[in-house]
Amino acid sequence: MKYLKQFTLILGICFIGELLHHVLPLPVPASIYGIVILFLLLQFKVLKTSDIKETSSFLIEIMPAMFIPAAVGLIDVYDVLKTNLLSYLAITIISTVIVMGVSGLVTQALIKGGHKR
Amino acid sequence: MNAFLSASSYFGILLSLIAYIFAVWIKKKFGYAFLNPLLVAIIITVAAVLLLNVDYEVYNSSAKYLSFLLTPATVCLAVPLYEQFDKLKENAAAILIGIFSGVLTSIASIFAMSKLFGLSRSEFVTFLPKSITTAIGLSVSEELGGYVSITVAAIIVTGVLGNIICEGILKLFRIEDPIAKGAAIGTSSHAIGTSKAIEIGEVEGAISSLSIVVAGIMTVLLSSLFAGLY
Numbered sequence: 001m002k003y004l005k006q007f008t009l010i011l012g013i014c015f016i017g018e019l020l021h022h023v024l025p026l027p028v029p030a031s032i033y034g035i036v037i038l039f040l041l042l043q044f045k046v047l048k049t050s051d052i053k054e055t056s057s058f059l060i061e062i063m064p065a066m067f068i069p070a071a072v073g074l075i076d077v078y079d080v081l082k083t084n085l086l087s088y089l090a091i092t093i094i095s096t097v098i099v100m101g102v103s104g105l106v107t108q109a110l111i112k113g114g115h116k117r
Numbered sequence: 118m119n120a121f122l123s124a125s126s127y128f129g130i131l132l133s134l135i136a137y138i139f140a141v142w143i144k145k146k147f148g149y150a151f152l153n154p155l156l157v158a159i160i161i162t163v164a165a166v167l168l169l170n171v172d173y174e175v176y177n178s179s180a181k182y183l184s185f186l187l188t189p190a191t192v193c194l195a196v197p198l199y200e201q202f203d204k205l206k207e208n209a210a211a212i213l214i215g216i217f218s219g220v221l222t223s224i225a226s227i228f229a230m231s232k233l234f235g236l237s238r239s240e241f242v243t244f245l246p247k248s249i250t251t252a253i254g255l256s257v258s259e260e261l262g263g264y265v266s267i268t269v270a271a272i273i274v275t276g277v278l279g280n281i282i283c284e285g286i287l288k289l290f291r292i293e294d295p296i297a298k299g300a301a302i303g304t305s306s307h308a309i310g311t312s313k314a315i316e317i318g319e320v321e322g323a324i325s326s327l328s329i330v331v332a333g334i335m336t337v338l339l340s341s342l343f344a345g346l347y
Contacts, residue, residue: 007189010189010192010193011189013192014188014189014192017188017192027253027256027257027260027337028253028333028334028337029188029250029252029253029256030188030252031187031188031191031192031250031252032191032250032252032253032329032330032333034188034189034191034192034195035191035192035194035195035198035326035329035330036195036330037192037195038192038193038195038196038199039195039198039199042195042196042199043199043202049196049199049200052193052196053196055193056193056196057196059186059189059190059193060190060193060194060196060197060312060315062186062190063187063190063308063312063315064137064154064155064158064280064309064312064313065133065134065137065158065183066183066184066186066187066190067155067187067273067276067277067308067309067312068133068136068137068155068158068159068162068180068183069129069133069176069177069180069181069183069184070184070251070269070273071155071159071163071273071277072133072159072162072163072166072173072176072177072180073173073177073273074270074273074274075163075166075167075173076173077266077267077269077270080264080266080267081267081270084234084236084240087230087234087236088244088267088271089274090230090234091227091230091231091234091244091247091271092244092247092271092274092275092278093278094226094230095222095223095226095227095230095244095247095248096247096248096275096278096279096282096305096306097282097286097305098222098223098226099219099220099222099223099226099248099304099305100219100279100282100283100286100287100290100301100302100304100305100306101286101289101290101292101301102218102219102222103215103216103218103219103222103300103301103304103305103328104215104287104290104292104297104298104300104301105290105292105297106214106215106218106219107208107211107212107214107215107216107294107296107297107300107301108215108292108293108294108296108297110208110210110211110214110215111208111211111294111296111297112294114208114210114211
């Protein structure tokens with residue numbers, strides 16, 4: 001019953017996330033409500049990590065593979081993209097690199113600065 | 118064969134999983150950084166779909182069950198987040214300011230390049246939410262009048278790109294602190310990057326998970342502001 005209970009709990013949280021997404025007028029998807037709900041349940045000791053550990057480890061382990069179908073779907077939108085493909089790619093690649101660099105460097109500098117004080 | 122594949126309830130999901138397992142094996146065997154398992158798996162899957170001359174709908178009729186698990190898996194990111202929460206609290210200000218600077222940089226760089234390339238306002242807002250998780254990004258684009266299908270494509274390409282290049286980029290910028298690494302990956306490349314951060318380390322994965330949530334919310338708040346300026 002262990003896995004059944006864990007999977008049911010996780011799907012239950014997804015469902016509550018969906019419900020909040022439906023009821024609240026915010027552009028927040030079910031998955032984000034779900035992270036917050038599960039985090040609060042753990043933080044306030046309503047759930048223990050052992051209540052969902054194995055199933056959550058399994059889902060997180062196979063997570064990269066879950067992005068394959070969406071990426072394969074890009075073959076269907078290629079026609080829309082190809083007129084401006086170069087500038088679209090330039091924007092996507094350059095801004096991703098800069099954002100990664102800036103957020104990492106700022107965080108690192110602040111952590112180091114904080115430890116010196 | 119095609120008729121059979123079209124009717125199969127397992128073809129798409131099986132192809133994707135086998136491609137991923139094979140890609141992980143290739144990475145282990147040869148070890149080159151550019152052999153990113155997710156990228157290799159996507160290439161194998163696309164090649165197979167094109168070679169077998171199968172429509173995307175046919176492939177996705179069973180592959181969609183893999184996508185279905187994304188929400189439950191994303192919810193589970195709360196577990197590493199909870200386990201690393203003490204570390205997070207200690208550095209809360211640094212993390213939040215780091216994510217905020219990344220979100221601002223994202224919007225500013227997209228603004229500047231859209232102007233540079235002479236893109237329309239609709240195209241500009243299409244790319245605004247490209248670094249955040251698909252479900253939020255999609256609604257931001259829709260609300261501001263962007264091309265939603267291009268937004269989804271940009272988000273996926275951003276995530277896969279982040280997943281592929283993050284180890285190299287972090288090394289290049291000498292970002293060595295695990296917390297800073299997590300903030301960098303999650304802020305720039307949402308859940309797809311985060312799946313890499315989790316492989317790098319527990320702290321990296323937890324902070325990257327947090328960054329998905331925080332960067333997503335910050336982007337929603339700032340996007341409409343900047344969309345008005347273009």
